[in-house]
Amino acid sequence: xxxxxxxxxxxxxxxxxxxxxxxxxxxxxxxxxxxxxxxxxxxxxxxxxxxxxxxxxxxxxxxxxxxxxxxxxxxxxxxxxxxxxxxxxxxxxxxxxxxxxxxxxxxxxxxxxxxxxxxxxxxxxxxxxxxxxxxxxxxxxxxxxxxxxxxxxxxxxxxxxxxxxxxxxxxxxxxxxxxxxxxxxxxxxxxxxxxxxxxxxxxxxxxxxxxxxxxxxxxxxxxxxxxxxxxxxxxxxxxxxxxxxxxxxxxxxxxxxxxxxxxxxxxxxx
Numbered sequence: 001x002x003x004x005x006x007x008x009x010x011x012x013x014x015x016x017x018x019x020x021x022x023x024x025x026x027x028x029x030x031x032x033x034x035x036x037x038x039x040x041x042x043x044x045x046x047x048x049x050x051x052x053x054x055x056x057x058x059x060x061x062x063x064x065x066x067x068x069x070x071x072x073x074x075x076x077x078x079x080x081x082x083x084x085x086x087x088x089x090x091x092x093x094x095x096x097x098x099x100x101x102x103x104x105x106x107x108x109x110x111x112x113x114x115x116x117x118x119x120x121x122x123x124x125x126x127x128x129x130x131x132x133x134x135x136x137x138x139x140x141x142x143x144x145x146x147x148x149x150x151x152x153x154x155x156x157x158x159x160x161x162x163x164x165x166x167x168x169x170x171x172x173x174x175x176x177x178x179x180x181x182x183x184x185x186x187x188x189x190x191x192x193x194x195x196x197x198x199x200x201x202x203x204x205x206x207x208x209x210x211x212x213x214x215x216x217x218x219x220x221x222x223x224x225x226x227x228x229x230x231x232x233x234x235x236x237x238x239x240x241x242x243x244x245x246x247x248x249x250x251x252x253x254x255x256x257x258x259x260x261x262x263x264x265x266x267x268x269x270x
Contacts, residue, residue: 031249038246039239046243054221055229056247059206062137062225066144066205067152067198074149074201075194078156079182093157097150107146108214115142116215139216140223144205151204155197159190203255207248 012020039046046052081093099107115122116134125131133139163186171181187194209227216223218232226248233241 034242034245034249038242042239043243043246046240047247049240051220051224052229052240052244055224055226055244058137058140058221058223059225059227062140062144063202063205065141066148067202069141069145070149070152070201070205071194071198074152074197075156078153079160079186081153082157082160096153099147100150100154104147104208104210104212105214108143108211111139111143111146111211111215134215135217135219135223137216137222140212140225143211143215144208147208147211148201148205152197152201155193155200156190159193159197160186163189199255203252206251 077096081089081096102110112134113119115125117123117126117132122133125133133142167185167189168181171185172178176184206225207227208225209231212223212225213228213231218224218228220229224232226244230241230244230248233244
């Protein structure tokens with residue numbers, strides 16, 4: 001009787017099982033279609049094309065640059081959100097995480113209005129320093145940073161909130177300055193979350209499309225990243241678009257199955 005009761009307890013209730021199966025199919029069937037229709041025999045030729053290699057190189061370079069910028073500015077923002085208690089901090093949190101829900105194209109338009117040659121800040125950058133960001137490679141990095149940094153901020157804010165302050169207080173009582181405590185105590189405590197947040201940030205930057213094409217354009221060798229190359233190839237060479245999509249899919253699978261699983265495995269101390 002006890003064994004039968006345990007077996008019934010392990011059965012998945014159909015009101016949960018059916019929607020779960022439908023949802024899984026909804027997520028997996030498009031990926032299956034990509035694998036089934038992939039031009040496997042032509043894959044080496046497509047991926048060795050000069051324009052494809054240029055787009056891949058630019059994507060890796062810009063995504064890495066966006067991640068570095070996000071770490072430099074996102075970690076301090078996350079610390080402020082987690083540790084500082086002043087009026088307006090909730091509004092700041094809402095604003096810095098807004099790109100998570102903002103349509104990327106709208107983000108690109110906002111970047112143009114703010115940092116374009118006639119933007120509220122961009123006009124002075126152009127007039128005083130001769131710096132123009134739209135339709136340049138640095139513009140790609142900026143667009144990717146805009147959409148990817150919130151992923152790092154959210155991850156790090158949670159890590160700062162949950163990290164023990166006992167060691168920080170002990171270091172402070174021994175005479176360590178705030179920056180020394182942050183650098184030698186706080187950062188090592190949140191290092192796993194920093195790695196996980198950086199990986200998610202890098203992956204989001206690698207797949208960015210809307211803000212990039214709006215703010216930086218789609219110029220081969222200058223601003224054409226892999227997602228933009230897929231979009232261009234879909235109109236003229238669908239097999240090439242599928243092959244390039246496989247590359248991005250492979251990168252995503254490697255990141256999620258490797259790094260993310262290593263640092264965010266359930267039960268792992270954070």
